[in-house]
Structure formats: C-alpha cells, structure tokens
Amino acid sequence: MNLKELSRNLGLSQTTVSRALNGYPEVSASTRQRVEDAARAYNYTPSTRAKSLATGKALAIGHVIPVSNKHEMVNPIFGDFIAGAGETYAKNGYEMILSIVADADEQKVYESLKARRSVDGVVVHGPRMEDPRIPFLHKIGLPFVVHGRASGCRLPYAWLDVNNRSAFQRATDFLFDLGHERIALINGLEDMDFAHRRRDGYCSALQSHDCVIDTALMRSGEMTEVFGYYCTRDMLSGDHPPTAILCSSLISALGVRRAIEERGLVMGKDVSVVTHDDALSYLQNGGDVPIFTATRSSVRDAGRQLAEMLLATIADPMLPTPYRLLEAELMVGSSTGPAPRKD
Template identity: 30%
Template sequence: MRDQSSPSGGQPTLESVAALAGVSRATAGRVLSGSPRVSPAAKQAVQDAAAELSYVTNRAARSLVTRRSDSIAFVVSESEERLFEDPFFPAVLRGAHKAVSGESVQLVFVVLATPSEHERFFRFAAGGHVDGAMFISLHGDDPLPNRLRQVGIPVVLSGRPFRPDDDIPSVDADNVTGARLATRALLDAGCTRLSTITGPLDMPAAQDRLRGYQDELTDSRRKVARTRTIESDFSTDGGFEAMNQLLRNRFAPDGVFAANDQMAVGAMRAVREAGLQVPRDVKVVGFDDSPLATAAHPPLTSVRQPMEELGREMAHLLMALVNGEATHTSVMLPTELVVRGTC
C-alpha cells in the first residue's frame, strides 16, 4: 500500500500528486492550474492521482501563477429597493449561477447604486479580485464596463450597448419583436386608443420596447401620439402613476402596453381604482412573463423573455472570454407572447 500523505506526514502535496501520477512537479502543476499544455494521458493521470489523494489546490498559490481569481462578478446597477422588488433580477441571477456552478468558479454578487460604489468596484476588480464581470440594468453610457476592459477584464452586458458603435459583447432578448407582438395583440383585441408605459429611456431595453410599439402602430397605419406615451421607472408604483396620468387624458386609452410586468400590475390597480375593469374597459399587456403575470387578477397577458437563459448565456459567454475562447460576440434570444386574461 502506497503512502498517500506528503513526505512530512501532513496533507498531500503537489509533489506527492506528481509522484503518484508518475510525472514531474511542473507537469502536475500545469494540469492542476488548468493549463492546456499537457498531454491527455498526463492530464488524466494527474487528475486521478489528485482524486485518490484528496488533494485540494491551494488557490492563493495558484493565482500567483495563473493570475486568475476564479471569480466572476454579477453586477446590478440599481438601487437595493428595485433589485429586491423586481423578479427579473433573481431569475437572471439564477441562470448565471447554474451556468457556473459546475465550473469551480465563484459568483460575486455586486450592487452599484452610487458613483462611489462604481469607483470602489472598479478598484476591486482592477486589483485582480475578479476575472470578468457581467452587467445587468445599466443606465445611459456608463463608462465602467469599458474602463474594466481597458485594464484587461472581460465584460458582458445584459442588453445591447447604449452606444451603437460600442463593441462590448452582450446577450439580449428580442425586445423590438416582443413589443410588436404586444401591440399587435392589443390591436387584434379591438383597441383603438393605444398607449404605452415605457421604462427609463436611458436604458436600451426600454428604447427597443418603445420602438417595437411605435413600429407596429406605424405599419398598421395608426397614429403614434406623444401624449399616449408615458415614461416610467419599471416599478409597480411607477406603472400606477403613469396609468393615472393616461386616464386623465381627454381620450383615455382602451389598451395599454406596459414595458414590464411590474408596471402592468400597477397600471391594472389604477384602472380598478378609477372604477373601470380590465379587460372590459382597458386591456393590458406586460413584458417579462414573470411570476407576477400569473399572480395578477385577472392573469396578465405578457411577452415572455427567457430570463434564466439570459443569465446562463451571459455566464457562458463571459467564461469563454475569460478563457480566451471568444472575442467579440452578441447573442439575441427570442421572445413570445403569452395570452392570459387581460387582453
């Protein structure tokens, strides 16, 4: 029976793994650090030896060689209130976590709500504490992703970049088509006075959903009236306030496309409090197909975007960039209309 401990009788060492595998210490080190510069036979022998000896890599020592932290950041650029109220974020996070759970990679969750938090995260990331970052819910032309890229940290965005000439890799849902489907459903249901409640228009997702709504109306030879477009903030209260504003118009809407489910639920509450009914008086379509849609009364017709898949694809793309297996790429995921009781 072979001695499975280190020469000093303590925990197994890299030397004991190399000896058991019949390779040099350098070869064993390359295998255990993830280097591709080893033969398949040597790789298998070292992995078998490490498993037999219950050898655990010293990550601190490994990071000095590989310059890798084995951590990636999941960054949400929103307030904590918005983060914990919107079911979109945990769904995307769940998908990202599932994607990296088998990769021996730590997912670092970061919330950035202020300029000082943005700067603190930049210093943290640039200091070598993460190998890459995926960004969710950026507003405007946020410089942070490109600052990280300039210091060699790969970045992936949820949603297209704010600037059309920016080449940051991204994963997005087909917001334009989804908004067109929502608008077409309202038109097909007989609505003649359509309105939309948008998200913040410093966000590409909100811009694209507004464009889809406008394009469908234009192609249907319907007037796109500015007074029927209200910008809001993706929150339930925001949808409630925006719907109240629309109901005060001279010609109140009989159909509303809200750019996410939270605002749609808020809009439905405003309709009820005005003494009207959904869908009899006002038909409503949301976007996301989150758990809120099925919990609403009546159940909400909504555009489904694959939120978990969004997180999963972002994580896969980021890991490919970190490992040097990809350069620039963007992924577009499909959307579909789920018809329920509000349209």
C-alpha cells in the same frame, strides 16, 4: 485532505497534481485520470486560492452596482439573472464578487478590480444610451459583457439582449388586431436602452397603423407596482381613456390590474393589458394559462448564456467579439380581448 496529503498518497509532486486537476496539457491522460479518481475518492476539492495561483487567473467575475441602482438588489429580475449566471460560474469553478458602490466611485472600482486582479471580467448591468462604462472598460482592458445594449456606442463590445423593439412592435400589432386604437404605454426609465427600444417598437406599430402618437398615453418611470397603478388610474380618469395598455414589467402590470379593478372594470374585457414577462422563478405569470398576455423571455437563461459568453472570452481573448439577440415569445393570456364596442 489538502493538496500535500493527496500528492503524498499518489506518490506525485504537488505541482503535477495541481496541473492535472487544472487541465494542463503537459500532464498525460493516464496521470490526469489517476489524479481525478483519487480526488473524488478522497473528496478533495482544490481551494479557489490554490487554483488561482496555479492558473494565473482570479477565477472570479465582478458585478458592480451603483448606489443609484441599488434597488436592483431586491428586484426579482436581477435575482433571477444572478441565479442563472451563478449556475454557470459554479459549474466552471468561478466565484462571483458583487460590489455596491457610490456612482462617483464606479470607475475607480473597475480600476481597482483590474489593478488588484480581483476578477477576470465583469458584467455590465442596466446599460443606458451611450453608456460611458463601455469605452472606459475598453480603455483599461478589463474583459466585460453587457446585459443589454447601449445605443450610440460605436466601439465593439460583447452583449446579450432581448429584441425589445420587435417584441413591443409585435405586442402593439396584436392589440390593433383585436380592434384597439387607444393603446397606452407604461414604460421603464427611457434613458435605459431597453426602454428606449420598447418605445420605438410601440411607436413604429402605431405609425404603421396610421395612428397618431398621443404622448398623453405614454408614461415612463421606475417599474414598480405603485407606478403601474398611478399611471393607469390617471389615464383611466381622462376624457379619452385607453382601451389597452402595454406595460414594460410584470411587476408594474400588477399595479395596472389593481387600478382597472378599482374602477369596477374587468381586465381583458373593458381594458386589455399586455406586459413583458421575464419568466421569473418567484413571480410567475399564472400556470398553464397565463394571467397576462405577455412577451416572454427568461432572464435566468439570459444570465446563464451571458456568463458562458464572458467565460469563453476570458479563456480565449482572440475569439471574435460575441453578441446574441434573443427573440421574445408572445404568450396569449386572459388579460386581452376584443376592443369594447363604441357607443
């Protein structure tokens, strides 16, 4: 059934039916209820195009991914975030437009989305230090929210982030409480804001324990299993290997464990490991007892919350610029234990 047929059955104009289904206040409560009941009875769902014409909105949210970051498409963290955001979009009658673009064309794509009114807003992924996308989106007037933060950006902008600095400071303190002093950090790419904040938390904890910051125990790179493996293999082969490793990704932590076991060592006994766990749907950190001690925060829930923030901003542009800082929970698993006794 289409809108014309539904309107004819109700004896109402198509404009009235459309306005009733889209929540316009000038339609009486009794008429709106009558239209909604009929739409359910006839299993009628207005097309996105029709709703867009009725509301003046695109009813779509954009996610623009530069080619240099296309690995995010197969990253389970990105997948869980998109799933969470998608739940919120669907619940509110919005669609998602995902664009993979050449890095040099990213600003042109944002301009095109704005000019063609293809989307009502966009989500900015993977913010870097002083990220240029934030002032650019301000300039063209396209509503946006940032998944994370961009240190050095002084313009107001909407964001949702995990307290990465606090999480890694707490994780490092936890390892010190277990007697560890040689604590390594296997981080993400440190031009990414989250990795910069995690390193700051780690270094702050070392300094608070009067421990010298040893750059030989610090690595940063793409958070893959292989990266975690090679970094750990290299550090464990040194003259003064770490007794504990703090890792920025559960995926990298799997490589850390592989390198530990390859040397005939036992994770949690010979080398302790703490990682960050995004509570992923398809890569879970054990069952009732976590495999890895981890700072945990659900990236799927972050997707839901960030989408809600953006849709609220689109609905009422006069709202104060929203932001939300989530605290990670430290979950103790079997990957940590007291520091080995010195010979």
